[in-house]
Amino acid sequence: MTWLITGGAGFIGSHVVKAMTDGGERVVVLDDLSTGRTDRLPDGVPLEVGTVLDRDTVARVLREHAVTGIVHIAGKKQVAESVERPLYYYRENVEGLRVLLDAAVEAGVTRFVFSSSAAVYGMPDVDLVTERTPCAPINPYGETKLAGEWLVSATGARHGLATASLRYFNVAGAATPELGDDGVFNLVPMVFERLEDDGSPWIFGDDYPTPDGTCVRDFIHVEDIASAHVAAARRLAAEPGARLVLNIGRGEGVSVAEMIELIQEVTGRTDVSPKVTGRRAGDPARVVAAADRIRAELDWSAERGVREMVESAWAGWRLRHP
Numbered sequence: 230m231t232w233l234i235t236g237g238a239g240f241i242g243s244h245v246v247k248a249m250t251d252g253g254e255r256v257v258v259l260d261d262l263s264t265g266r267t268d269r270l271p272d273g274v275p276l277e278v279g280t281v282l283d284r285d286t287v288a289r290v291l292r293e294h295a296v297t298g299i300v301h302i303a304g305k306k307q308v309a310e311s312v313e314r315p316l317y318y319y320r321e322n323v324e325g326l327r328v329l330l331d332a333a334v335e336a337g338v339t340r341f342v343f344s345s346s347a348a349v350y351g352m353p354d355v356d357l358v359t360e361r362t363p364c365a366p367i368n369p370y371g372e373t374k375l376a377g378e379w380l381v382s383a384t385g386a387r388h389g390l391a392t393a394s395l396r397y398f399n400v401a402g403a404a405t406p407e408l409g410d411d412g413v414f415n416l417v418p419m420v421f422e423r424l425e426d427d428g429s430p431w432i433f434g435d436d437y438p439t440p441d442g443t444c445v446r447d448f449i450h451v452e453d454i455a456s457a458h459v460a461a462a463r464r465l466a467a468e469p470g471a472r473l474v475l476n477i478g479r480g481e482g483v484s485v486a487e488m489i490e491l492i493q494e495v496t497g498r499t500d501v502s503p504k505v506t507g508r509r510a511g512d513p514a515r516v517v518a519a520a521d522r523i524r525a526e527l528d529w530s531a532e533r534g535v536r537e538m539v540e541s542a543w544a545g546w547r548l549r550h551p
Contacts, residue, residue, distance in 0.1 A: 231255045232340075232462060233296040235281055235329065236303030237274075238265025240410045241344070241397075241451060245300060246274060247404060248455035254462065257294045259287070260303065269408055281325040284332055291336040298340035298465065299333055300458055301326065304373075307414055308348070311370035322373035326380055334388045340465040341381060342458060343394045347447075347476070349375040350396075352513035359519040360396075360474050367511050378474065385472060391465040395457060398478035398518050402450040402538035409545015416446075417539060420489055421546045424498040430489045434508030437515075445482040445515040450533035450541075453477070460527040478518025479531040488535070495539045 232249060236242040237258030242265065249256050250271055258270060261280040270276060275294065279286035281303055290296065304322045305311070311318040326343075333341065348371030349364045366372045378394045385392035401417045403409040413422050420430045435442040457477045465471050486503070493499045524530050 230297045230466065231257060231294050232298045232300055233257055233259060233290065233294065234300045234302065235259045236265065236301075238262060238267060238269050238276065239302065240408070240412065241400060241454060242302040243269035243408050244404055244451045244455040245302060245458045246270060247408070248452070248459050249300075249462070250274060252459050254459070257290065257296065259290055264411070266411075281329045282320070284328050287329055287332040288336065291332060291338065296336065296338060298342070298462060299329070299338055300342040300344075300462065301329060302344040304344065306346070306370060308368050308370050311368055311373070315369040318369045318373050323376050323380070326377050330380065330384045333390070334384065339390055339469065340462065341385065341390045341392045342461050342465065343377060343381045343392065345378055345394045345396045346371065346374045347396050347398045347478075347516060347518065349378065350516070352511065353516065356515070357480070357517055357519040358476065360476060360522055382472065389469070391469050391471040393461040393465060393471065393473040393475065395461060396474070396476045397454060398447040398449050398476065398516070400451050400454055401448050402452065402533065402541045403545040404452050404455075404541070406544040406548040409542060409548065411549065416485065416488060417492065417542050418546065420492045421496070421543065424493070424496055424501070425550060427501075429501045429504040430492075432485055432489065432503045432505045433512060435486070435505045436508075439484060439514055441484050441486045443485040444512055445484045445517060447478040447481065447517040448483055448488070448535055448538055449478050449531055450538045453531040453533055456532075457523065457527065457529050460529040464527055473526060475523040475526060476518040476520060477523065478520050480518055480520035482515060482517040483535055491535060492539055495536070495543050
């Protein structure tokens with residue numbers, strides 16, 4: 230069995246490639262290298278440079294590598310950019326997925342794991358977000374992920390693919406410094422950048438109905454994200470009729486203020502105080518995953534804590550910002 234991992238040279242994708250190959254799975258990577266890097270890939274893993282929008286390329290890769298399963302991670306994922314460029318996001322995330330699924334059906338692929346997001350939930354007003362919590366995305370990025378789940382589910386049901394849509398919560402950390410996140414779009418690297426520039430980290434609102442007034446999120450180590458993909462891939466291989474939609478989270482909330490305090494402790498920059506400014510539009514007070522269903526379905530649970538996320542992310546940041 231060979232798994233095609235789209236976006237496998239990116240931050241999350243390279244961790245999935247590592248976990249899959251460490252687990253003895255045979256993989257091939259398709260990546261357009263718009264954000265991915267070839268040096269993220271283990272020796273011996275084939276890399277095909279191209280986009281999922283190019284059906285001829287996708288069909289050739291599936292055929293030449295005898296692909297029987299796909300882990301689809303490629304896509305655009307910046308919320309603010311999706312608001313500015315909705316047509317671009319729908320093309321990359323929805324049309325790209327449609328092309329990939331079309332080629333997969335023709336090639337006889339029987340397993341499909343889809344990289345989704347907690348953004349499909351929007352602003353849930355619940356203590357724990359379960360997979361049955363109504364989906365109400367509030368930006369084009371979240372909309373494209375929800376539309377992608379529908380497309381994967383419908384294609385699987387009609388054409389006999391075993392499918393899993395995995396809804397990531399807040400991803401952080403790195404397996405090794407070399408695999409660290411290059412982007413500065415999420416809380417942890419944003420705080421690193423501010424501290425490196427001798428600035429104060431920003432807290433967007435401290436008047437939420439939470440214990441310390443700041444937003445609460447479920448942070449999940451990228452290595453745990455990767456191991457969940459391995460578990461999902463093996464479940465689909467064992468159960469051809471599987472149709473799964475699962476949260477990937479720890480089921481524990483950490484406030485923004487708590488996370489910033491930990492980051493300052495790990496980096497040694499306790500000499501500055503965060504600055505509080507107004508709330509950002511669209512920020513829910515609390516988004517924390519219910520993690521019981523993924524335990525029941527895949528016998529999987531997160532193994533790494535928040536400190537390990539921050540320490541490993543900081544090691545990656547220092548490698549790229551000496």
